[in-house]
Amino acid sequence: MQTATCTNLRIRSPSDVRVVFHAVLLDILPMVTRRLDSEERGLILPGSVYVWEERGAHAEITGVGIERWTDGIRWGPSRVREGFLFYHEKPPSHYVFPGGIFPSHRQHASQELLIKQTYTAFVDTPRGQRKWHLIAYFTEESVDRLSCIDDYPTLSSLKVPHGKYKSARSVKGRPDHIFNPDDSADSGESFSHLQYVAYDPRSTASSISARSTPSPGIMHAP
Template sequence: MPITETFHGFIETTTDTLLIFEACRQGILPKINRRLQERERGAVKSGTVFVFDEKESGIKRWTDGLVWSPSRILGNFLIYRELDGRELLDEKASNLSSMSNNRLYADEYKTSDRERALVGSLTDTYKFKKGGLIKKTLSIQVNGSSQHLISYYTKEDVLNGKLATPSSIPEIASVQISPDLFMQQNFRIPLSLEYPEPFNKRLSISSNDSSAVSRRRSSVFYMESSHPYMDAYSGCMIIREDVCPQET
C-alpha cells in the first residue's frame, strides 16, 4: 500500500509541529509506519510532511534518496539543503564561488529576515541545488518513544504563499495540544519567544497543570532570552554545527 504523506504544507514554528504531532495522536492525521521504498522517493516534493514513531515504524534512520548538506540548527529545528552533488567545493572553487555567487545565487545572499528564517546559516561550502528542497526536521519524546517530523519545502514556494501552515488551517489550528506533549520536551527556544499568541490558549490544561506550565515557561524564557546566540531578527537560535553523518 502506498505511503500517504502526513500533511501537505509548511511547518513554520514549533507550535505547528506540536499541532501535527497532536493531530496524529488523535487520529486526525496519519503517521507513516515504514520507510519509503525506492520507487516512492519521487513523491518527496515541496510541501511534503511525514511523521513517524520510532518504535511503531521501526525506522531508526530516515532516508529519502536525495543528497543533503550537513545539518544546521535553526531554532528548535534541524535544517538541510539539497545539493547538486556530494563534492565539497575546493578552496579555489570556494573563492571563485564567493565572487560569482552574487550573480548566480544573489537571492540567497541578499536575504531578508523572512528568507533567513527559511535557510538559516548554511554557507556556500557546498553547492546548493538551485531551486532545490530544504528539509526541516524536529524530534520529540512521548512516553519514552521518539517521534519525528520530516518536512520539505522550497524557499520560493514559501515566499510565494503556496504552502499553508498548520496554524492557518482551522481544522488543525483548533486541535488542543495535550500538556504532556509539551511538558516532556526540552526545546532550545521556548514557544513564548517563537509564537506571539499565548501558548496556553493552545493547551488542553486543567487548573492543576496550568501553574506547572507557567513555571516551566518562565524559567526557560529567562534562560533562552539571554542566550548569546539568539538571533535578534527572527527570535531563533542559529548555530553552526560540525558536519553530521550524511543522510541519503
C-alpha cells in the first residue's frame, strides 16, 4: 500500500513546498508513484501531503509518472493564493440507487469538509526536467493543530538550492519573483506564511492571512 509523502503537516508557503520537494528528491520522503486506490483514498486525512510526478512524454519508456490526481472527493471551484490553488470539498450528498438511498463515500468518515491545497513546479532531476505536484489536505478545524516544517529538524535543516524548483505558475506570464523569490526572501523569516480562514461563500475575495506556527505533531517518513 502506498503511504502519503508526509502526514500531520501544514504547508504554509511555497518555501515549505520546496523543502518537501527537496526531501523527496533526496529520498528522505517518499513520492507517490501511482494513483491512489480506494483503500488509500480512505486514508486521506487533514495533514496528509502527497508529492507526485506528472506523466511525461517518455512515460512509456520510463514507466514513471501519474497522468492526473484523483482522490474521489467532490470539489468546488479553485481559488488562487501566492502560487497555490485551494479547493473546498462539497458538502456530502445522497445518491438514489435501486433499492435505497446511500450516502456519499466520505459522509460516514468525517463531518469536517476538507480543503485541498495544490502547488506545481518544474524540477531538475537526474532524468531531466520533470513536473512535480504537491497536494495537501486540511480542514478549518485542524489548521492550528497541524505541525509545520520547523517542527522537524531533518526538514528544517535542509538547504534547498535556489531556483531548483520553479513554480509552474510563474511560467504562465506571472511575475517570477512572486513564486520564486531570491535567497534572502526565501529564508522563511520574511516570507508571509499562509493561513486558511473559514471561507464565506457570499464573498468572492480570498480569506487567507498570516498565522503563527502550530505545535509539533507526527510526520510520516520512510
